[in-house]
Amino acid sequence: MRVETIVMGPFQVNTFLVWEEGQTKAVIIDPGDETDRLMEAITAEDLSLGAILATHAHIDHVGAIEELRRWSGAVVCFPEGERKVLDQLPDSCRFFGVPEKPVPKVDHWLNSGSAGLAREVSPDRLGGLEIVVHATPGHSPGGVCYQIENHWFVGDTLFSGSVGRVDLPGGDLTALQTSLQFLMNLPDDTMVFPGHGPCTTIGREKRTNPFLLELN
Numbered sequence: 001m002r003v004e005t006i007v008m009g010p011f012q013v014n015t016f017l018v019w020e021e022g023q024t025k026a027v028i029i030d031p032g033d034e035t036d037r038l039m040e041a042i043t044a045e046d047l048s049l050g051a052i053l054a055t056h057a058h059i060d061h062v063g064a065i066e067e068l069r070r071w072s073g074a075v076v077c078f079p080e081g082e083r084k085v086l087d088q089l090p091d092s093c094r095f096f097g098v099p100e101k102p103v104p105k106v107d108h109w110l111n112s113g114s115a116g117l118a119r120e121v122s123p124d125r126l127g128g129l130e131i132v133v134h135a136t137p138g139h140s141p142g143g144v145c146y147q148i149e150n151h152w153f154v155g156d157t158l159f160s161g162s163v164g165r166v167d168l169p170g171g172d173l174t175a176l177q178t179s180l181q182f183l184m185n186l187p188d189d190t191m192v193f194p195g196h197g198p199c200t201t202i203g204r205e206k207r208t209n210p211f212l213l214e215l216n
Contacts, residue, residue: 005199017041030195059086138157
């Protein structure tokens with residue numbers, strides 16, 4: 001499996017392009033901005049885009065979704081619990097003073113809990129990747145993580161040395177703590193790909209992350 005991290009836009013969000021070796025279909029996670037750069041990255045690897053996945057609906061994670069969907073024909077998968085936040089995208093753009101982005105058309109609303117994405121999306125769209133969706137609310141009402149093998153794409157739930165903020169509308173500290181406890185129970189060698197900053201492992205965060213040490 002290949003993972004390319006592309007740091008995007010004024011919020012410096014991590015967008016992840018993921019594909020299986022030998023396959024030509026890829027998925028992209030949290031395309032937040034700079035659609036042209038994303039299109040260049042996809043074509044540079046001779047890939048086509050099968051699915052666009054969002055961990056949550058904050059502006060920095062969804063800004064390029066609709067343009068990318070129109071360009072690629074990929075299906076858009078979104079957490080069910082983020083509907084209301086997604087509808088507020090134009091207001092968020094105005095609040096942060098960035099160019100207004102279109103609210104993306106969503107093809108598959110993903111229910112809460114843990115489930116294989118292939119139950120919702122045609123497997124050929126996923127390019128041979130086995131993706132499991134895990135509900136991890138707290139930073140946002142319906143946030144999720146995407147698990148591909150031992151790689152977890154966690155959005156803004158967990159960072160290297162920090163955790164997601166809960167002072168935005170819909171944030172919930174108790175829910176976030178429950179989600180973090182869930183992540184702490186994963187094997188130490190689990191690779192963590194956060195929405196901002198460097199990648200890390202569960203073991204490293206359990207040993208060094210002050211916010212996780214508080215939960216022990």
